[in-house]
Amino acid sequence: MTVTWQNLADGLLLGSVYALMAVGIGLVFGVLRLVNFAYGQLVMAGAFALAMASQWGWPAWAGIALCFAVVLALSAAMEWVVFRPLRGHSPAVMLVATFAVAFLLQSIALLWFGSLGKIATSLTFLGRFWTIGGVDIRKIAVVAVVVAAVCLLLLQLLLTRTEIGLHMRAASMDFSTARMLGVRANRVISFAVLISGALAAVVAVMLTVQTPLVTPDFALRDTIVVLAGVVVGGLNRPIPATLGGFAIGFASGVLGGALPTDQSQYLPTFVFAAVILVLLVRPRGLFDFSRTVERV
Amino acid sequence: MTFTVENLDVRYGGVHAVRGLSLTVAPGEIVGLIGPNGAGKSSTLHAIMGLAPARGSVRLGDRELIGLPPEDVARSGVALVPEGRRIFAELSVAENLRLGRAARRGSQSTLDWVYELFPIVREFRSRQAGLLSGGQQQQLAIARALVAEPDVLLLDEPSLGLAPSIVDVVFDALAAIRERGLAVLLVEQRAQRTVAAADRSHVLANGDLQLTLGPQDAGDTDRLVAAYLS
Numbered sequence: 001m002t003v004t005w006q007n008l009a010d011g012l013l014l015g016s017v018y019a020l021m022a023v024g025i026g027l028v029f030g031v032l033r034l035v036n037f038a039y040g041q042l043v044m045a046g047a048f049a050l051a052m053a054s055q056w057g058w059p060a061w062a063g064i065a066l067c068f069a070v071v072l073a074l075s076a077a078m079e080w081v082v083f084r085p086l087r088g089h090s091p092a093v094m095l096v097a098t099f100a101v102a103f104l105l106q107s108i109a110l111l112w113f114g115s116l117g118k119i120a121t122s123l124t125f126l127g128r129f130w131t132i133g134g135v136d137i138r139k140i141a142v143v144a145v146v147v148a149a150v151c152l153l154l155l156q157l158l159l160t161r162t163e164i165g166l167h168m169r170a171a172s173m174d175f176s177t178a179r180m181l182g183v184r185a186n187r188v189i190s191f192a193v194l195i196s197g198a199l200a201a202v203v204a205v206m207l208t209v210q211t212p213l214v215t216p217d218f219a220l221r222d223t224i225v226v227l228a229g230v231v232v233g234g235l236n237r238p239i240p241a242t243l244g245g246f247a248i249g250f251a252s253g254v255l256g257g258a259l260p261t262d263q264s265q266y267l268p269t270f271v272f273a274a275v276i277l278v279l280l281v282r283p284r285g286l287f288d289f290s291r292t293v294e295r296v
Numbered sequence: 297m298t299f300t301v302e303n304l305d306v307r308y309g310g311v312h313a314v315r316g317l318s319l320t321v322a323p324g325e326i327v328g329l330i331g332p333n334g335a336g337k338s339s340t341l342h343a344i345m346g347l348a349p350a351r352g353s354v355r356l357g358d359r360e361l362i363g364l365p366p367e368d369v370a371r372s373g374v375a376l377v378p379e380g381r382r383i384f385a386e387l388s389v390a391e392n393l394r395l396g397r398a399a400r401r402g403s404q405s406t407l408d409w410v411y412e413l414f415p416i417v418r419e420f421r422s423r424q425a426g427l428l429s430g431g432q433q434q435q436l437a438i439a440r441a442l443v444a445e446p447d448v449l450l451l452d453e454p455s456l457g458l459a460p461s462i463v464d465v466v467f468d469a470l471a472a473i474r475e476r477g478l479a480v481l482l483v484e485q486r487a488q489r490t491v492a493a494a495d496r497s498h499v500l501a502n503g504d505l506q507l508t509l510g511p512q513d514a515g516d517t518d519r520l521v522a523a524y525l526s
Contacts, residue, residue, distance in 0.1 A: 163394070163398075166387075166391060166394055166395060167395070167398060169384075169387065170384055170387065170395050173384050173385075173386060173387075174382060174384065176347070176366075177378065177382040177384075178395065178398075179365065179366040179367045179370075180345055180347065180366045180367075180370060180376055180378065181367075181370060181375075181395050181396060181398050181399060181440070181444075182367050182370035182371050182398035182399025182400070182444065183367060183395070183398045184367050185365070185367060
């Protein structure tokens, strides 16, 4: 197994995309204490929007706009129709509800678009290569790193410099006390769900460049890997969760490129073995260095 | 605005934590709520804030608060300093104070008054709140409640676990808060100190109001003990 610069570039691409997915999942977990298993289906819906826009001959920007509109509308619907009515129920009920939403969206996609799916072609130019110092690097790798960095920076500014950001951080630490201080639960949760949806739309755009064939199980495997990455990083805190997503994406990207073709089917085995090992050694997560101090 | 609790009932499943409690707190008054562990003191405060299921009536002026979610109770003008402080340890002192203004955007003069009341909060405003001592955290918790300019301040055992000198700081601050015209409902374990500081103190046992004491009763240890054991 030889690791090349090309493999590292692929690792950065997948790491950046998975980092964004990890932030999206982590934001909702922070305020609702809920792992949204339907997150991958939001990405899938955005990818189908891009594919349909390509099929209709829409320009790339219009396809991206449609992708955002569809994913944000579905996120809002998920919050209003599922999360909000079930708020106050046990975490298990909420968790099963996200499974139900995931299956529902996937089944709708299957009925609507068929099992063979659609192809998103309007952004294929980003799949071409730049040759830098003899190394072929796909444009999407550079775009993904830049977009992920900008998104994370904007999110950091939002969380640290605005009132709603402060309320979201407080809610993720202790929602009950935050509400007691006047922080509006519905506003904070809706905002987190919508930002999470916007990140899913960004991920959909980047994943369709990497994999233009959009099927009803699009992004499903990625979501499972990212969930593992988020747990490895540290589910309770956004930065460790993001680093966990990036790390598992980077490792998957590098290993996926470096493993011989006849051994690539073992990639998930390597990745999940690493996850199990990390959780055995550091159950709180690889990147969670915080100390929990409880005053009594 | 007068704060009124009427026939407040709190039940947790089969446990009847508060039984038909009624009390009033006028602006500029401190009312104490004392009693042994499990008497229903904290449950009363939780019910007022919408954190526990309750029946009866809790009014601020004419506005009924029962049935409102905690954020709306806070926005109506009721602030709780919870037991155990519940400050946001990972945020700075200044950010904790900003959160205090989530309910109501208090004025700069209120913030200045709070800083005057608790100079330590001003001094350490850029420090991470979790790095403060227990006494400093308690001062921050009270300051955080005050910056919202509430009409009613509820305090749940603010002296718990504090050094005697810090307990003095807390009780001195309560006197200043009363002078500013807030209605204060104080839940405490330090019965004698509370009875002395409050305009009147209600003794709760098993969720029932047993008797009401005035500041003149603070030295009457026998009566206090009898009330606790009743």
